Amino acid sequence: MLHSDWRRIVIKVGSALISPDAKGCSTRYLLAIARFISECRQQGTEVVLVSSGSVAAGRSAIAFAHQPLPINIKQAMAAVGQTQMMATWSHLFDFRCAQILLTHDDLADRRRYLNIDNTLRTLLANQVLPIVNENDSVATAELKVGDNDNLAAMVAVLVDADALLICSDIDGLYTANPRTVPDARFIPRVEKITAEIYAMAGGSHHAIGTGGMTTKIQAADKATKLGVDTLIINGQKAASFDALLRGEPAGTLFVRQQDRLSAKKHWLLNSLKSQGSISLDNGAVQALLHKGASLLAKGIVSVSGQFDKGDAIWLCDDSGKQLAKGICQYSATELQLIKGLHSTQIAQTLGFCPSEEVVHRDDIALTT
Numbered sequence: 001m002l003h004s005d006w007r008r009i010v011i012k013v014g015s016a017l018i019s020p021d022a023k024g025c026s027t028r029y030l031l032a033i034a035r036f037i038s039e040c041r042q043q044g045t046e047v048v049l050v051s052s053g054s055v056a057a058g059r060s061a062i063a064f065a066h067q068p069l070p071i072n073i074k075q076a077m078a079a080v081g082q083t084q085m086m087a088t089w090s091h092l093f094d095f096r097c098a099q100i101l102l103t104h105d106d107l108a109d110r111r112r113y114l115n116i117d118n119t120l121r122t123l124l125a126n127q128v129l130p131i132v133n134e135n136d137s138v139a140t141a142e143l144k145v146g147d148n149d150n151l152a153a154m155v156a157v158l159v160d161a162d163a164l165l166i167c168s169d170i171d172g173l174y175t176a177n178p179r180t181v182p183d184a185r186f187i188p189r190v191e192k193i194t195a196e197i198y199a200m201a202g203g204s205h206h207a208i209g210t211g212g213m214t215t216k217i218q219a220a221d222k223a224t225k226l227g228v229d230t231l232i233i234n235g236q237k238a239a240s241f242d243a244l245l246r247g248e249p250a251g252t253l254f255v256r257q258q259d260r261l262s263a264k265k266h267w268l269l270n271s272l273k274s275q276g277s278i279s280l281d282n283g284a285v286q287a288l289l290h291k292g293a294s295l296l297a298k299g300i301v302s303v304s305g306q307f308d309k310g311d312a313i314w315l316c317d318d319s320g321k322q323l324a325k326g327i328c329q330y331s332a333t334e335l336q337l338i339k340g341l342h343s344t345q346i347a348q349t350l351g352f353c354p355s356e357e358v359v360h361r362d363d364i365a366l367t368t
């Protein structure tokens with residue numbers, strides 16, 4: 001049985017597993033990974049896949065002999081390889097897959113961040129497997145996250161994942177790159193990511209990987225700070241997945257620094273500045289405080305301040321007491337129009353309905 005705390009996981013698969021010979025996609029390693037993903041879903045764990053490999057898979061289609069590859073060549077390769085990569089994954093599953101291509105800008109812009117969050121939640125709720133990659137064909141160097149290890153960590157935080165599994169071509173973290181330092185020792189568990197841990201990491205040994213161990217440690221750093229356990233495992237060995245499915249350790253575990261929910265609550269309450277507030281009727285207050293429910297338009301009595309979709313706002317009772325802070329799916333202007341309405345009336349009033357919830361339960365932190 002998979003780790004019982006893992007209700008939602010993000011699995012990142014590196015280029016070396018998708019395209020081991022850098023000549024199109026191969027199922028050599030993907031079969032075992034696909035079987036693992038299917039098994040996780042059968043056990044009730046939701047999965048988001050972050051898949052590299054578009055550049056590696058499209059490499060043979062675009063003529064270019066020199067290294068490093070210029071950006072326009074990589075973009076053309078990615079445009080060819082992305083469709084091949086998606087087709088390869090889709091053939092390995094008997095459920096639907098969805099493609100999500102992101103740039104750094106999409107994650108930095110609050111409005112787009114929320115849209116991605118809503119899309120991913122909707123896909124998961126409909127048992128579709130989201131397959132995320134960087135939008136390599138359009139993103140310029142300045143717009144790029146740059147590597148899928150960091151992208152996967154951002155996605156793991158975005159979807160409130162319990163764990164991030166980084167599947168690579170090596171068993172996990174060693175004290176130095178074992179391909180160049182033969183007596184490097186394997187590290188099964190990292191309690192805290194320090195400068196010493198960063199110093200162990202070297203780059204990739206092959207031309208198709210991006211970042212090597214450095215970007216994996218950066219990813220683990222980002223994710224564990226926000227309550228996401230991070231594992232680096234060898235995706236070339238089916239035994240790694242069998243061990244995880246039996247609830248046994250595999251690879252290198254970077255232990256999360258604090259509970260995921262308290263990390264998010266801390267971030268919401270202390271890092272996000274509130275841009276406005278809404279007051280709620282008694283029914284909404286009770287649902288918020290005692291049922292852990294999302295906030296619907298029906299329970300909103302009044303709106304104050306000028307805030308935009310994606311801003312943090314205070315949720316107050318009718319005396320103005322601040323009960324919780326949350327990320328609002330609508331602007332203040334839109335809320336003025338839909339306050340007190342049933343969710344089914346939102347679309348006919350605004351002409352659109354990005355979300356039935358005004359503030360989703362995952363985006364609410366109670367003050368007490």
Ligand SMILES: Nc1ncnc2c1ncn2[C@@H]1O[C@H](COP(=O)(O)OP(=O)(O)O)[C@@H](O)[C@H]1O
Nearest residue numbers: 014015168174176177200202204209210212213
């Ligand atoms: N300290 C280290 N421990 C393990 N691997 C390391 C270390 N430093 C560098 N590496 C290299 O990182 C590689 C994995 O990163 P990378 O090639 O980018 O893979 P991926 O395509 O899976 O992202 C390993 O194959 C290894 O050559």
Ligand SMILES: N[C@@H](CCC(=O)OP(=O)(O)O)C(=O)O
Nearest residue numbers: 015052053054055147148210
């Ligand atoms: N987005 C790129 C992959 C970037 C990347 O981080 O690659 P890797 O180090 O193999 O995970 C692609 O699809 O080719």
